[in-house]
Amino acid sequence: MARVCQVTGKVPITGHYVSHSNIKTKRRFLPNLQTKRFFLAEEDRWITLKLSTEGLRTINKKGLYTVVKELRAQGEKI
Secondary structure, eight states: OOSOOTTTOOOOEEEEEEOTTOOEEEEEEOOOEEEEEEEETTTTEEEEEEEEHHHHHHHHHHOHHHHHHHHHHTTOOO
């Protein structure tokens, strides 16, 4: 599975390692992803989401059911 947050859509970005002599080589900055299980009370079942920590904060703010409804509207299978 790709390193993509299911809620925010964050993906790895590219940049450079910069040495002391200012030589630049490619590197990747990976999002801080967490695999988390949530109990969806409205459907009486557990769901597993792959989230960035910003996605966890979004769920805390909006509520799990609201976020799941938005994801399903976008075509995500949950």
